[in-house]
Amino acid sequence: MKAPQRREREIARTREDIVEAASRAFVQIGVHDATMQDIAAEAGYTAASLYTYFRSKQEIVEAVLDQLTTEFLQVFEQPLPGNLTFPQRFEILLVRHLELIEKRRALMLTFHSAEAESGHCPGDSHGQSFHQNFERRILGLADWFKKNAKPDEIGGHDPELVARLLVGMVFGLLHGWVAKDQGSLADRAPLVRDFFFHGVSGNSKAGAKKK
Amino acid sequence: MKAPQRREREIARTREDIVEAASRAFVQIGVHDATMQDIAAEAGYTAASLYTYFRSKQEIVEAVLDQLTTEFLQVFEQPLPGNLTFPQRFEILLVRHLELIEKRRALMLTFHSAEAESGHCPGDSHGQSFHQNFERRILGLADWFKKNAKPDEIGGHDPELVARLLVGMVFGLLHGWVAKDQGSLADRAPLVRDFFFHGVSGNSKAGAKKK
Amino acid sequence: MKAPQRREREIARTREDIVEAASRAFVQIGVHDATMQDIAAEAGYTAASLYTYFRSKQEIVEAVLDQLTTEFLQVFEQPLPGNLTFPQRFEILLVRHLELIEKRRALMLTFHSAEAESGHCPGDSHGQSFHQNFERRILGLADWFKKNAKPDEIGGHDPELVARLLVGMVFGLLHGWVAKDQGSLADRAPLVRDFFFHGVSGNSKAGAKKK
Amino acid sequence: MKAPQRREREIARTREDIVEAASRAFVQIGVHDATMQDIAAEAGYTAASLYTYFRSKQEIVEAVLDQLTTEFLQVFEQPLPGNLTFPQRFEILLVRHLELIEKRRALMLTFHSAEAESGHCPGDSHGQSFHQNFERRILGLADWFKKNAKPDEIGGHDPELVARLLVGMVFGLLHGWVAKDQGSLADRAPLVRDFFFHGVSGNSKAGAKKK
DNA sequence: CATGAATGAGCATTCATTCAT
DNA sequence: AATGAATGAATGCTCATTCAT
Numbered sequence: 001m002k003a004p005q006r007r008e009r010e011i012a013r014t015r016e017d018i019v020e021a022a023s024r025a026f027v028q029i030g031v032h033d034a035t036m037q038d039i040a041a042e043a044g045y046t047a048a049s050l051y052t053y054f055r056s057k058q059e060i061v062e063a064v065l066d067q068l069t070t071e072f073l074q075v076f077e078q079p080l081p082g083n084l085t086f087p088q089r090f091e092i093l094l095v096r097h098l099e100l101i102e103k104r105r106a107l108m109l110t111f112h113s114a115e116a117e118s119g120h121c122p123g124d125s126h127g128q129s130f131h132q133n134f135e136r137r138i139l140g141l142a143d144w145f146k147k148n149a150k151p152d153e154i155g156g157h158d159p160e161l162v163a164r165l166l167v168g169m170v171f172g173l174l175h176g177w178v179a180k181d182q183g184s185l186a187d188r189a190p191l192v193r194d195f196f197f198h199g200v201s202g203n204s205k206a207g208a209k210k211k
Numbered sequence: 212m213k214a215p216q217r218r219e220r221e222i223a224r225t226r227e228d229i230v231e232a233a234s235r236a237f238v239q240i241g242v243h244d245a246t247m248q249d250i251a252a253e254a255g256y257t258a259a260s261l262y263t264y265f266r267s268k269q270e271i272v273e274a275v276l277d278q279l280t281t282e283f284l285q286v287f288e289q290p291l292p293g294n295l296t297f298p299q300r301f302e303i304l305l306v307r308h309l310e311l312i313e314k315r316r317a318l319m320l321t322f323h324s325a326e327a328e329s330g331h332c333p334g335d336s337h338g339q340s341f342h343q344n345f346e347r348r349i350l351g352l353a354d355w356f357k358k359n360a361k362p363d364e365i366g367g368h369d370p371e372l373v374a375r376l377l378v379g380m381v382f383g384l385l386h387g388w389v390a391k392d393q394g395s396l397a398d399r400a401p402l403v404r405d406f407f408f409h410g411v412s413g414n415s416k417a418g419a420k421k422k
Numbered sequence: 423m424k425a426p427q428r429r430e431r432e433i434a435r436t437r438e439d440i441v442e443a444a445s446r447a448f449v450q451i452g453v454h455d456a457t458m459q460d461i462a463a464e465a466g467y468t469a470a471s472l473y474t475y476f477r478s479k480q481e482i483v484e485a486v487l488d489q490l491t492t493e494f495l496q497v498f499e500q501p502l503p504g505n506l507t508f509p510q511r512f513e514i515l516l517v518r519h520l521e522l523i524e525k526r527r528a529l530m531l532t533f534h535s536a537e538a539e540s541g542h543c544p545g546d547s548h549g550q551s552f553h554q555n556f557e558r559r560i561l562g563l564a565d566w567f568k569k570n571a572k573p574d575e576i577g578g579h580d581p582e583l584v585a586r587l588l589v590g591m592v593f594g595l596l597h598g599w600v601a602k603d604q605g606s607l608a609d610r611a612p613l614v615r616d617f618f619f620h621g622v623s624g625n626s627k628a629g630a631k632k633k
Numbered sequence: 634m635k636a637p638q639r640r641e642r643e644i645a646r647t648r649e650d651i652v653e654a655a656s657r658a659f660v661q662i663g664v665h666d667a668t669m670q671d672i673a674a675e676a677g678y679t680a681a682s683l684y685t686y687f688r689s690k691q692e693i694v695e696a697v698l699d700q701l702t703t704e705f706l707q708v709f710e711q712p713l714p715g716n717l718t719f720p721q722r723f724e725i726l727l728v729r730h731l732e733l734i735e736k737r738r739a740l741m742l743t744f745h746s747a748e749a750e751s752g753h754c755p756g757d758s759h760g761q762s763f764h765q766n767f768e769r770r771i772l773g774l775a776d777w778f779k780k781n782a783k784p785d786e787i788g789g790h791d792p793e794l795v796a797r798l799l800v801g802m803v804f805g806l807l808h809g810w811v812a813k814d815q816g817s818l819a820d821r822a823p824l825v826r827d828f829f830f831h832g833v834s835g836n837s838k839a840g841a842k843k844k
Numbered sequence: 845c846a847t848g849a850a851t852g853a854g855c856a857t858t859c860a861t862t863c864a865t
Numbered sequence: 866a867a868t869g870a871a872t873g874a875a876t877g878c879t880c881a882t883t884c885a886t
Binding site: 035036037047048051056057 | 858859860861862863
């Protein structure tokens, strides 16, 4: 009776192991250049074995992407202390968000909008996966806005739009961060928060010059 | 005497044709999946002929990327009417920027941060190309800020950082725009401008514009 | 327990099969002109499969060469009846040597000094392989002389030099033999022996043997 | 009237230049690996131009081979002082022969029996060329024997056979010489002469030990 | 005559995937 | 369940050769 469950657990566990291994391989070798052998070696299996757990390499890629997106969605669903103002809640979320990016930066950059892999012809799969996962992340954040901000707390804007702009900004930040590797990304949270709420003009106390 | 010049022109012209053809092929088929034959067919040549103008497929990819980046830099260097306030100049630039993105959206999405292609190991080339071109675009915009805005007009922030955030936002916008194909991207310029200058809070009149 | 050994045997066996097949292909089509497909077809595999056993075509070429050289060295190491004079032992060796050449004539001619394949620039591999194998054969024969002949039985000459001249003569013979296909090569052994020991002058009975 | 002759001379001259250039290219790069571009560059032309003088690369290869063989035949046809014994004439010939080999050693090794290039199937061309040129050289030497030696001066043997053995020995010598680069090849003439006339046993004064 | 440009025909090699053991 | 072995399908790149200029 419990055997099948145990099996399932076992299988799920192995799948996770493979996904983790694939993540590492993708980061080091690149999504496209990593071969099934590379992934298998990283996971401690042979290439043939991977097919017991995934139907194709594409399925592994999608699982890795899905895993990454899921981590983001979890951040957005994590409970926040109730007695906080919206900007406070926002900052906490932002920090968590940036921390996750920091932790997964290599993988993110590897995938980032890697819709480039294949074309956008109907029927293609790669590109769609990347795009869809990016969108899921945005929609997740949009949901968070809906739940955590009164409409006028985000200027009456469409939450999805706001989420899109925010994710974009963070993306831009990530890009520069990797290039320069300057301290923790999460440290930038206040800056992004201010920019998010007041734009370049900043609010009252403007002056915080960066290098 | 003029012959060599004519030759050079001819060659440059052909290279451009090939770059254009490659762009189309990349968009339709994907950077990686497009074969030399695909590119050649699109350009009206045979695969072997391409090697008269480019040393390798990689060189073509880089030429396409470079061409795209160059177009952006040209936008940033285009002269603006002198008697305008910074926000006005900003909006004009933004519109031009968005128009270019609109025109090249397919190609942009194909490449965007396509550093995913290969890994980030030292010596890899693909990823570097993508990354570098993204950075060139940001630095170009940062330069524009330096030339067109007084420090306090961008809140005393590092121009590069500001550029990074802006390009990021635009990237986020592009992503959603492609997914939904809702009107012209350039129409969003005022929105981005407001967000850029005042954040979500908007300014005085918090016009509740839903999509 | 025995499994790994059996595997190894199996692999070694397959490698040998492929080497044999490659030999045939090289003879019929030429070392350079024979494609991996040709070799594979001859071996009953597909081209891709060959890469399970050899890293590259070059490695197959070298294996074929090595196999051929090994056969020669085995001839030189084969034991000889002890109670024979040096000339007698020499003749036996010569016969065996010629028989091997006869058996492998096609392959030999295909390879013979095929150092022509590539240039002699440092780092080239083809040419080196051919040359080295030729030299190994000569050195093997030189060793035989050292073990089987007292110095004055080879006129006090350097065994390596003597070996070189002998192998050269045999090579010349092989060349003519193939061109004319006149009886067994081994039948020429006495002639070569006489020439080897006494030169054209022949010994006592200068038997005027025309072809 | 003279124009056509001048043209012919011009053409013949250019052909020779190309053949020389090809020889150099073959030596450095290898017969097979040298491309038409390589040969052309060496000759100061473009690849296309070579086709004005030769119908194909194969024809160039054959011209180079032919040129080499012709040089050998010229040595065999060069007049010798009349009042000399056969061994004396032989030695002179041998020295000239070895000198030519020395001069052309690189090219010789490049081509040497490079029949390996292609297979021996009927209709193939490469292999035949190499083989045929080797044979021409042997037959040329055989002719020399016929003209310069009374039958019993070569032990009553078939001149062709004797020539074959001699060319073989020289080939063996060349092989080792290249490998070790020990002094002039022509210095070995006495040694080869003695071996040719008396075999290893040497004649009266046996002892000349080599290193 | 010389050549720049174009090309067809190839070819070694890679890799995701399958399947018998 | 794990895998060694086999393979079909691709693909970037080379090169001898042709031909218009």
